[in-house]
Amino acid sequence: VRAAIVLAGLAVGVLAYRVQEHDLGTTHARAFATVAVGWAFLVAGLVAWSRRPGNRMGPLMVATALALLARQLRYSHDQVAFTTFFALGELGYALVAHVTLAYPTGVVRDRAERWFLGVAYTVALAFPLAILAFYDGTERLRYFDPRPRDSALLLHSDAPLARTLQDVYAVTAYGVLSATFIVLVVRKWLRATPRARRMMAPLLLAAAVAALRAVFDSVLTFATPPPVFVYDKLFWWQTAALIALPLALLAGLLKSRLAQASIGDLVVRLERAPPDRIREELAAALGDPSLEIALWLPERREFVDERGRAVALPYEDSSRAVTKLEHEGEPLAALVHDAELVEEPELLSAAAAAARLALENARLHVELRAQLEKVKESRARIVAAADEERRRIERDLHDGLQQQLVALGIELASERRRLSNRIDPDVDHVLEDAAAGIKRAVGDLRELARGIHPVLLSEGGLAAALEALAARAPVSVSVDATAERFPPAVEAAAYFVACEALTNVAKHASATEATIRAHRRNGALVVEIADDGVGGARLDGGGLSGLVDRVEAHGGRLRVESRDGNGTRVIGEIPCAS
Amino acid sequence: MVTVVIVDDHPGFRDTARRMLERDGFAVVGEAADGASGLTLARELDPDVILLDVALPDGSGFDVAERLRVEGPDVVLVSTRERADLGPRLDSAPALGFIQKDDLTSDAIRSLLQQKR
Numbered sequence: 001v002r003a004a005i006v007l008a009g010l011a012v013g014v015l016a017y018r019v020q021e022h023d024l025g026t027t028h029a030r031a032f033a034t035v036a037v038g039w040a041f042l043v044a045g046l047v048a049w050s051r052r053p054g055n056r057m058g059p060l061m062v063a064t065a066l067a068l069l070a071r072q073l074r075y076s077h078d079q080v081a082f083t084t085f086f087a088l089g090e091l092g093y094a095l096v097a098h099v100t101l102a103y104p105t106g107v108v109r110d111r112a113e114r115w116f117l118g119v120a121y122t123v124a125l126a127f128p129l130a131i132l133a134f135y136d137g138t139e140r141l142r143y144f145d146p147r148p149r150d151s152a153l154l155l156h157s158d159a160p161l162a163r164t165l166q167d168v169y170a171v172t173a174y175g176v177l178s179a180t181f182i183v184l185v186v187r188k189w190l191r192a193t194p195r196a197r198r199m200m201a202p203l204l205l206a207a208a209v210a211a212l213r214a215v216f217d218s219v220l221t222f223a224t225p226p227p228v229f230v231y232d233k234l235f236w237w238q239t240a241a242l243i244a245l246p247l248a249l250l251a252g253l254l255k256s257r258l259a260q261a262s263i264g265d266l267v268v269r270l271e272r273a274p275p276d277r278i279r280e281e282l283a284a285a286l287g288d289p290s291l292e293i294a295l296w297l298p299e300r301r302e303f304v305d306e307r308g309r310a311v312a313l314p315y316e317d318s319s320r321a322v323t324k325l326e327h328e329g330e331p332l333a334a335l336v337h338d339a340e341l342v343e344e345p346e347l348l349s350a351a352a353a354a355a356r357l358a359l360e361n362a363r364l365h366v367e368l369r370a371q372l373e374k375v376k377e378s379r380a381r382i383v384a385a386a387d388e389e390r391r392r393i394e395r396d397l398h399d400g401l402q403q404q405l406v407a408l409g410i411e412l413a414s415e416r417r418r419l420s421n422r423i424d425p426d427v428d429h430v431l432e433d434a435a436a437g438i439k440r441a442v443g444d445l446r447e448l449a450r451g452i453h454p455v456l457l458s459e460g461g462l463a464a465a466l467e468a469l470a471a472r473a474p475v476s477v478s479v480d481a482t483a484e485r486f487p488p489a490v491e492a493a494a495y496f497v498a499c500e501a502l503t504n505v506a507k508h509a510s511a512t513e514a515t516i517r518a519h520r521r522n523g524a525l526v527v528e529i530a531d532d533g534v535g536g537a538r539l540d541g542g543g544l545s546g547l548v549d550r551v552e553a554h555g556g557r558l559r560v561e562s563r564d565g566n567g568t569r570v571i572g573e574i575p576c577a578s
Numbered sequence: 579m580v581t582v583v584i585v586d587d588h589p590g591f592r593d594t595a596r597r598m599l600e601r602d603g604f605a606v607v608g609e610a611a612d613g614a615s616g617l618t619l620a621r622e623l624d625p626d627v628i629l630l631d632v633a634l635p636d637g638s639g640f641d642v643a644e645r646l647r648v649e650g651p652d653v654v655l656v657s658t659r660e661r662a663d664l665g666p667r668l669d670s671a672p673a674l675g676f677i678q679k680d681d682l683t684s685d686a687i688r689s690l691l692q693q694k695r
Contacts, residue, residue, distance in 0.1 A: 406679045407594040414598040442680045460665035468662045
């Protein structure tokens with residue numbers, strides 16, 4: 001196809017040159033310059049087409065090139081060639097406007113611009129046809145050599161009307177439409193982001209062309225013909241600008257980030273990137289350091305960041321834009337980026353395609369993390385609920401059974417004293433045994449309640465509870481604990497670690513002494529129980545393994561350092577906020 | 579006769595303690611189930627001794643003892659818990675002494691009163 005286009009472009013160019021030189025009688029230089037404008041569009045269009053295949057600018061520029069070259073064939077003395085290309089030739093200028101307004105995406109989206117182009121195409125087609133309908137070949141045509149042409153479409157011979165139509169066309173197309181085009185170009189430039197403005201030089205060039213054209217034709221239409229050198233200067237300026245325009249359009253297209261970004265590289269890099277690096281890789285590939293990624297969590301029906309925190313997508317404005325990505329009809333993610341990237345939709349879609357798999361992975365990662373967080377929270381809640389339950393049981397034992405037994409004991413002892421000299425010694429002995437039994441039961445109950453929940457821990461704090469624990473231990477235990485209070489769950493975890501460790505010291509360590517330390521270190525309550533016993537303790541058996549869950553439920557960890565003959569050190573670290 | 583006010587939220591304990599004390603020659607002039615009414619009673623009745631539970635529904639018996647420190651009656655703290663389970667506050671409390679409830683006898687109270695003299 002492209003070879004055919006090149007051949008057609010060359011052929012039409014040569015023909016156009018011949019027609020201008022032979023039939024219109026222009027100079028070689030002018031004829032060649034006009035052809036050069038077409039060829040410049042052709043070359044630039046073909047390069048753009050091959051380098052940016054997904055962009056419609058290339059085909060649009062090629063069409064403009066062919067239309068501009070073919071336009072010159074209207075000067076032919078041949079009736080069919082004249083009629084055909086007089087009717088269609090003006091489309092070339094409408095295409096120049098089209099290609100300029102479509103830059104850099106190749107698509108015109110703005111309503112005003114679409115309206116303008118609609119009017120421009122209509123005017124460029126309707127007026128020449130109308131002129132051909134009334135032009136009877138008795139007068140010289142505007143912009144033509146003195147020799148009249150033959151219209152194959154003549155309907156009614158009316159030379160004055162044909163002349164008026166030519167004047168009106170010159171004013172409408174070259175005057176009014178050119179001026180409107182300049183306004184639209186300036187408007188487009190003003191609306192662009194600062195970075196995009198730098199790439200919009202072609203637009204200003206196009207505006208200059210249009211302005212020159214407007215001046216040129218207004219002068220021809222309304223003023224007495226100025227000296228020849230004025231036409232000459234205007235012609236050359238305009239031609240130079242028209243040759244520069246496609247080249248500038250091409251330069252702008254190739255300078256764009258798509259040409260520079262290597263999407264292939266992105267695919268490879270994203271494959272190796274951990275989920276939290278996807279943003280940086282995409283940002284680098286798109287050339288937009290401000291890029292943000294929002295992942296869609298279907299379960300929560302909201303967008304979240306890489307850490308699973310809910311994010312609100314910003315309103316699109318002149319600086320920020322949002323591109324939503326989908327997968328199999330379901331939302332996947334949204335890219336929040338610099339608004340100017342919207343002008344490079346191919347780049348965005350290529351990067352998005354490359355990132356799709358990585359984004360899906362990132363979403364799974366976030367979902368997994370959220371679920372893990374939930375599990376952690378529920379584990380902490382379970383431990384807290386169990387602690388609360390232990391407190392309740394301790395209170396119930398204390399307020400119920402223990403109080404009743406105590407009252408019974410007092411009653412019994414008091415009765416015994418009252419009846420002391422009137423009672424049978426055997427009965428008194430039974431009563432004494434009963435009182436002692438009640439006292440033992442109260443003591444046992446007290447021990448049981450303390451094991452379930454040490455009330456001193458909640459009322460006096462960790463240091464007091466550890467002191468009491470040490471005082472009851474069968475070996476000598478020194479305590480060095482902070483007086484600071486911590487959340488109940490944290491204090492309970494630390495206390496039970498110490499409690500279990502001391503039980504082990506008493507049972508297995510053959511130690512003579514032990515120490516308990518409890519202090520805040522790096523945002524955690526660290527409790528450490530050391531003894532000088534035989535060592536060899538392990539975490540995976542006995543009561544300590546049960547405490548691993550309790551400590552880990554608060555995001556902490558429990559470890560044992562114990563070598564044979566070197567004593568044992570149990571260390572629990574329980575994170576505590578603030 | 580030594581006058582006593584009992585402050586304890588367990589009615590069973592109050593009954594038993596009252597019977598025992600009255601049998602042993604004390605005059606129990608009032609009972610209260612919580613700290614606030616205990617304080618009111620202590621001010622109204624001005625007893626010689628207050629038998630005060632450490633754990634009360636509206637706060638700690640230590641706080642009540644603290645408020646009775648000046649010119650108040652002698653405070654005897656009682657609890658079903660052991661001394662060791664009550665922590666350092668017990669040692670610094672402005673009280674005549676502490677008796678574990680299952681060790682409570684009129685003699686134990688008398689001996690505390692005698693120690694004071």
